[in-house]
Amino acid sequence: MFEHFTERARGAVVFAQEEALDLHHHHIDTEHLLLGLLRESTSVGHKALDRLGVRLDDVRSEVVRVVGEGHPVTLDEEDARALRIIGIDLDEVRRRVEETFGEGALDRIASARRRRGRRRACGPTVGSMPFTSRAKKVLELALRESKALRHDYIGTEHILLGLVREREGLAAGMLAERHVSDERVRTVVSELLSGN
Amino acid sequence: MTEATKIASQASSSDPKVGLRAVAALRRLVEQLETLQVTNARDLGWSWQEIARELNVSKQAVHKKHAGRRFLPGR
Numbered sequence: 001m002f003e004h005f006t007e008r009a010r011g012a013v014v015f016a017q018e019e020a021l022d023l024h025h026h027h028i029d030t031e032h033l034l035l036g037l038l039r040e041s042t043s044v045g046h047k048a049l050d051r052l053g054v055r056l057d058d059v060r061s062e063v064v065r066v067v068g069e070g071h072p073v074t075l076d077e078e079d080a081r082a083l084r085i086i087g088i089d090l091d092e093v094r095r096r097v098e099e100t101f102g103e104g105a106l107d108r109i110a111s112a113r114r115r116r117g118r119r120r121a122c123g124p125t126v127g128s129m130p131f132t133s134r135a136k137k138v139l140e141l142a143l144r145e146s147k148a149l150r151h152d153y154i155g156t157e158h159i160l161l162g163l164v165r166e167r168e169g170l171a172a173g174m175l176a177e178r179h180v181s182d183e184r185v186r187t188v189v190s191e192l193l194s195g196n
Numbered sequence: 197m198t199e200a201t202k203i204a205s206q207a208s209s210s211d212p213k214v215g216l217r218a219v220a221a222l223r224r225l226v227e228q229l230e231t232l233q234v235t236n237a238r239d240l241g242w243s244w245q246e247i248a249r250e251l252n253v254s255k256q257a258v259h260k261k262h263a264g265r266r267f268l269p270g271r
Contacts, residue, residue, distance in 0.1 A: 079221035086218045106228055
């Protein structure tokens with residue numbers, strides 16, 4: 001899947017995963033791809049977004065507002081103390097869960113989730129984090145854009161066009177709200193590629 | 197529970213900081229247990245419908261939350 005990606009396009013996808021991890025989300029969705037483009041600061045995709053007035057901080061705070069932040073998965077000592085005060089013995093819960101599901105079951109959920117993701121996911125994954133079907137659609141559209149333009153690589157500009165054209169995800173919505181249309185992206189990208 | 201620890205726990209449980217921390221921790225614990233149980237049920241061949249009924253949520257809700265996580269649609 002990623003073999004025709006430029007170094008910056010790969011970088012944007014890695015940033016997308018970082019954004020998802022930081023937000024404690026379990027998938028790379030379209031909004032993370034958009035954040036990834038905004039983080040890959042020397043890329044054409046980033047420059048185009050910059051010219052079109054789309055800003056990283058603004059997009060990130062909207063993502064937090066709309067999607068929310070997930071919960072960190074582990075429980076620490078202070079959590080255990082607080083739970084004990086309301087009458088829940090975390091060690092006892094852990095012990096019983098382990099009796100049924102094996103040693104470390106509760107603490108391993110996050111990593112188990114990642115292992116399963118890798119084993120069962122049919123689509124591309126970055127490291128261990130799976131893409132949502134919408135994010136996969138974006139990458140497919142990026143590939144299609146690249147082919148239509150007779151390019152032999154998939155760059156950040158194609159990912160950006162994919163995000164705009166996907167239409168259903170959060171990223172497409174945020175871009176539309178910011179008046180970033182298919183047409184405007186194409187204009188700005190061709191300006192950037194011709195060195196203007 | 198001795199009188200002393202009882203007093204100590206009563207004192208701390210009236211502290212909103214501790215109480216709120218407990219609520220947040222409990223929420224996370226619930227998420228972990230839910231993931232564990234849903235995964236196990238799926239591994240045992242339960243349908244989303246059956247899982248949703250036991251969790252008292254809609255099939256759509258449980259599917260949206262857990263399906264993509266582990267059972268990604270094929271391409």
